[in-house]
Amino acid sequence: MNRPPGALLSNLLIVTSPGETYIPTASLTLGVIGHVNHGKTALVRAMTGIETDRLPEEQARGLSITPGFAWRGYPSGEIDVIDSPGHEDFIRAMVAGMTGVRAVLLVVSATEGFGRQTREHLQIAALLGLRVGLVAVTKADLASPDLQAERRADMQATLAGTFLAGAPVVFCSALTGQGLDQLHAAIDALRSTAPPPTALPGAFLPIDRAFTVPGAGVVVTGVLQGQPLTPDMRMVLEPSGRSVSLRQVQVHGRTVEAAPPGGRVAVGLRGVTLDEVRAGDVLCSPGHFTATSQVDVRLTLDAGAPRPLKHLDQVRFMWGARQDVASVRLMGAGVIKPGADDFAQLRFASPVIAYAGQRGVLRRLSPAATIGGVIVLDPDPPVYRGRPGLRRAVLEAATTGDIQEIAGQLAARDGGTLAMAELTRLGRCDAPAAQLNLALDYQDLGDGRFAARDALAAARTAYLDLLAAAHRATPTRRMAAVGDIRGAFARHTARDIISAVERALAAEGAIRLDAGRVALNGHDPLATLSPGALSQLDDLEVALREGGLTPPDPASLTGGDPGLADLLQLLVEDGRAISLRNVSLRQTLVFHPVSLDEAVATLGSAFPPPLAFTTGEARAALGTSRKFIVPVLEYLDEMGRTTREGDVRRVVEA
Incomplete structure (x- = not known):
């Protein structure tokens, strides 16, 4: 029978004998496909000693309705065998049974030849990416040598152009045992040609059966893909997102400390009832797969x-x-x-x-x-x-599996940046491998974002060029608005790159950042002014100084001259003037800083601390009007020169 003593024919979870240690080898899962009544189940029984038709209805009708599961040990290791239903009404069960299969055994009756479902099963296997297998021509004991020769020629002609072209064709009989040794040898040889199990960042178990076992609770089975499973792992049932832990893991009816990917496993679950799990769900590692x-x-x-x-x-x-x-x-x-x-x-x-x-x-x-x-x-x-354009380019790169190509298309789509989570998802690799691949051409921006180094270099040049152009356009402005510089090339460059470049330029001293403004570190607007402009600048400052706490309005001071308005703004940026806002009157007022210092001294003399004063008392002491006193006092509060308590203020002692 080639199975451990006490193993159930139905492949349910069972308890290993005390002291027994079973270390499974990585299994090859073999899918048995073909037309109904061509002898698939009888052949699997003869090969493994396991009856795969477990349902009473299947046994009564002699017809497989659900996938059947068996296994056998070979010199190269263990091979799981999945017997797929052959009737056209059970294609869904056939496809489900092919989950995780890496090689196929196509079964064709020697007495009937290729049937309709033989062809559809072969078509489905090819669509599922199968590329390795062999052909078993069953019921060979009922076929004469001439008929066998005819069937062999038919096999070669029909399989030409399919992935089974040139595959071994073995004539055998489940009844007499004819050809079984040759069939076993051909199956054993498949391990060396079959592709390895699917590489995934976590464990991924599509559940084909869910049931309960006394003493074990809820049990699920399937072909494991990705990473190994061990008892007590925390897992997630998707797409529901329910968290569960593994009570026990078995392979071929025996408890194991770790189940390798590529073969069938049975898993006992904690934290879930049978009503909360069903065939078609996936048991997977948390954080690696998203519904x-x-x-x-x-x-x-x-x-x-x-x-x-x-x-x-x-x-x-x-x-x-x-x-x-x-x-x-x-x-x-x-x-x-x-x-x-x-x-x-x-x-x-x-x-x-x-x-x-x-x-x-x-x-x-x-x-x-x-x-x-x-x-x-x-x-x-x-x-x-x-909008297919860039999305198609990304998917085209994903078909190649080339991490650099995928990264390049993601960066082209997203203004020079990419998200590591998306790259690893499309590239089918883990983050450390992807980062190693990107190290030369991409820079880590943090938070899982990476930027192409050439995009960073281009953005650096563009930032400095745009800032220099802003200085040339408004030579009297000491600084430009940061938003204007960023916005000038934000359409084609990711914000992450602009921010990274800006931080780097500031850190190395190439630019100065201050309250939403930016300037080249060497920019000095005074150096660009003509002698006449310098004289006008001095005249504006004198006018503000002479105005004291009732300075002229900016509009009257500049007379509507844009050049004088720029010079007045330069005084503010240089700290030689203070710009305040009267919110209620929606007016901007400009004071000389010395006038504001003198205001503090006057208030301190009139109301020595800790004496308090009202707004009206301050206005009278300073000889100004309400238009000016409110923004002046709010400024002094903000600078910590005075403190406000309700309707009164006090001068802060130096």
């Missing part, structure tokens, strides 16, 4: 599809151990013709869970038929809103 309502894919329409696939068509999407109805948003033309492929976004009515690189099968809703396949490129994309 979403849309995925971006590369969609291939089969050459034999009866008609083109149109934008907004509804399809049935079978992937992992689940199926969903999806709306197709095409990103190129409004239609995909049979035999063609294109990028699309699949939109779902409720959240789903996927990973980049996952494959699935598309079927028409009615009449039901397999029409194509997809490969998921982005399992958590933004909602597609009909």
Whole structure:
């Protein structure tokens, strides 16, 4: 029987014998596919000693309805065997059974040859990315040598052009044992040619069965992908987001300390009831996979599809151990013709869970038929809103798997920056590997953001050029508005890059930043003024000084001359004048700083601390009007020269 003593034929979770230690090898999962009644289940039973038809209805009808599971040890290691239903009514179960499969055993009856479901199963296997396998021609004991030769020629002709072209073809009989040794040898050899398990940043277990076992609680099973599973791990059930922990992990009916990816596992769960988990859910590592309502894919329409696939068509999407109805948003033309492929976004009515690189099968809703396949490129994309340009470029890069290419397209889309989370999701790698790959060409900006070094260099040059141009345009202004400089190239450059460049320039002393203003460190507007302008500047300062606490209005002081207005602003920026605002009158007032210092001295003499004074008393003491006294006192409060307590103030002792 080739299974441990006491293992249940149904592959339920069981308790390992006391003291028994089982260290599983990384399994190869073999999918057994083919037309109904071609002998798949009998062949698996003869190969493994395990009856995969576990349901009473299956045993009564002699017909597989759900995937059956078995396993066998080989010289190269253990191989899991998944017996897929062959009837056309159970395509969903067949696709679910192919989850995690890395090689196929195509079963064809020697007495009947290729059937309709033989071809559809082969088509589905190809759409799911299978590239390795072999062919078992069953019931060979019922076929004469001439018929066997005819079937072999038929196999070669039919499989030409498929991924099984040139694959081993073994004639065998589950009844007599004919050819089983040759079949086992061919299966054992598959391990060296099959691709490795899918590389993912965390564990990903599509659940194909959920049930309860006395003493073990809720148990789920499936083919493990990504990373190993160990008891007591914290995991998440998606797409519900429910947190659970692992009570026990078993492989082939035996408790293990770690289950490697690539084979079937059974897992006992804590923190969940059977009503809260179902086939089609995914048990996965927290923080690595996100439930979403849309995925971006590369969609291939089969050459034999009866008609083109149109934008907004509804399809049935079978992937992992689940199926969903999806709306197709095409990103190129409004239609995909049979035999063609294109990028699309699949939109779902409720959240789903996927990973980049996952494959699935598309079927028409009615009449039901397999029409194509997809490969998921982005399992958590933004909602597609009909602007394909840069999005197509990003997805095209994702199909290559080249981290540098993907990073370049993300940076081109986002003004020179990229998010590490999106890069690792599209590139199917972890953050340390991606960062190592980007080290030469990208700079870490913090918070998971990276910027292209050439984009940073270009932004630095642009920032300095724009600031120099601003100084030339307004030579009398000591500083320019930061918002004007940033906004001048924000359309084409990410804000993260502008901020990083600005911080770097300030840190190295190339620019000065002050309260929303910026200037080149060497900029001196006084050096650009003519002797006449310098004289006008002095005249403005004298006028303010002579005005004391009743200075002339800026408009009357400059006479509407833009040049004089710029000179007055320069006095303010140099600290040779103070600009205050009378909010109630909506007026800007300009004072000489000496006048404000003298005001403090006058108030201190008239109301020596701790004496208090009102606004009216201050106005009388300073000989000014309400227009000026309110902004003056508010300024003195702000500078800490006076303090206000309700309706009175006091001068602060020096």
